[in-house]
Amino acid sequence: MPHHDPFALRELLGDDARLCRRAITLEAGVALPPFVDHHVHLHLIDERALGGRGIAGVVDLGGDPVELARRPLEGMPRLAYAGAILTSPGGYPAGRSWAPPATVREVSDPSDHPGVAGGAATAVDEQASFGASVIKVALNSDAGTVLDAATLSAILTAARGHGLPVVAHAEGSGMARIAIEAGVDALAHTPFTELLDPGLIAAAVGSGQRWISTLDIHRGDRDGDRTARTNLERFLSAGGVVLYGTDLGDDDLPVGVNARELAALHQAGLQGTDLLDALTDPWPRAERSQGVATFVPGAPPADVDAIPAWLGRATVVPTEELISDDHG
Numbered sequence: 389m390p391h392h393d394p395f396a397l398r399e400l401l402g403d404d405a406r407l408c409r410r411a412i413t414l415e416a417g418v419a420l421p422p423f424v425d426h427h428v429h430l431h432l433i434d435e436r437a438l439g440g441r442g443i444a445g446v447v448d449l450g451g452d453p454v455e456l457a458r459r460p461l462e463g464m465p466r467l468a469y470a471g472a473i474l475t476s477p478g479g480y481p482a483g484r485s486w487a488p489p490a491t492v493r494e495v496s497d498p499s500d501h502p503g504v505a506g507g508a509a510t511a512v513d514e515q516a517s518f519g520a521s522v523i524k525v526a527l528n529s530d531a532g533t534v535l536d537a538a539t540l541s542a543i544l545t546a547a548r549g550h551g552l553p554v555v556a557h558a559e560g561s562g563m564a565r566i567a568i569e570a571g572v573d574a575l576a577h578t579p580f581t582e583l584l585d586p587g588l589i590a591a592a593v594g595s596g597q598r599w600i601s602t603l604d605i606h607r608g609d610r611d612g613d614r615t616a617r618t619n620l621e622r623f624l625s626a627g628g629v630v631l632y633g634t635d636l637g638d639d640d641l642p643v644g645v646n647a648r649e650l651a652a653l654h655q656a657g658l659q660g661t662d663l664l665d666a667l668t669d670p671w672p673r674a675e676r677s678q679g680v681a682t683f684v685p686g687a688p689p690a691d692v693d694a695i696p697a698w699l700g701r702a703t704v705v706p707t708e709e710l711i712s713d714d715h716g
């Protein structure tokens with residue numbers, strides 16, 4: 389690709405890509421919309437490293453709603469969050485070292501009334517009142533009991549009443565099916581327990597369900613890795629919408645853009661502008677952040693296969709710090 393050609397640049401990287409230069413250092417590079425990691429746990433990471441390594445926004449999918457409500461939504465990183473994870477009594481992730489009591493609500497009653505101890509609507513109302521923009525439910529049959537159908541349905545109804553989407557952690561036999569058939573809006577992980585049949589994948593795609601990728605968490609688990617990659621390939625082939633997400637805070641994932649996650653997505657068929665869409669989708673927020681941009685220093689990637697590694701050099705800069713070099 390001729391590096392000076394803005395039309396070729398946009399074909400490779402999307403309509404928002406711009407050749408530019410940083411105002412202070414005059415370093416040349418490419419500007420892109422801000423990147424979002426759609427699955428993180430801020431209480432488990434040193435978030436100060438995010439911006440320098442290319443992540444401008446995060447979706448916290450399990451934390452203390454009181455702590456999260458104290459934070460500015462438009463800060464660095466820009467924030468959306470679920471608050472506490474809703475699960476069955478004693479269900480996952482209650483009791484895990486990474487999930488202190490403040491980050492989990494055990495829902496024991498499908499009640500749609502407010503102020504019921506253990507009630508479904510009460511748990512949703514609480515997260516909403518602390519500013520959640522998505523509700524997270526855990527469905528993990530490999531680690532204890534799971535929410536029954538009536539309670540899951542009541543959680544979905546209560547969330548819809550607040551205008552909030554529901555994201556599910558689905559793990560264990562049949563759990564992805566329950567999440568898809570119940571109509572949850574997103575899965576927190578590409579399903580990794582079992583291969584989903586084509587009909588179920590078609591149902592997920594048809595309902596507009598989004599899958600948050602988290603492929604790199606299966607490093608060192610050959611079966612989980614292969615299952616997740618195959619499910620994602622099939623979901624993408626069927627037209628499914630994927631969001632870039634890492635489950636940052638899990639194990640020793642790198643804080644910032646994870647080039648391994650991007651390489652795995654590229655390999656599964658999410659490439660070029662589609663890969664960038666997964667990184668720049670503001671979900672569950674409605675609009676992208678306006679004040680910041682992604683800056684990737686140096687020449688643009690030579691071709692589509694070079695994009696994942698190239699994106700690993702991304703950093704976040706204030707929009708006003710970039711001078712357009714783009715005269716197309």
Ligand SMILES: [Zn+2]
Pocket residue numbers: 427428429449450635
């Ligand atoms: Zn997580």
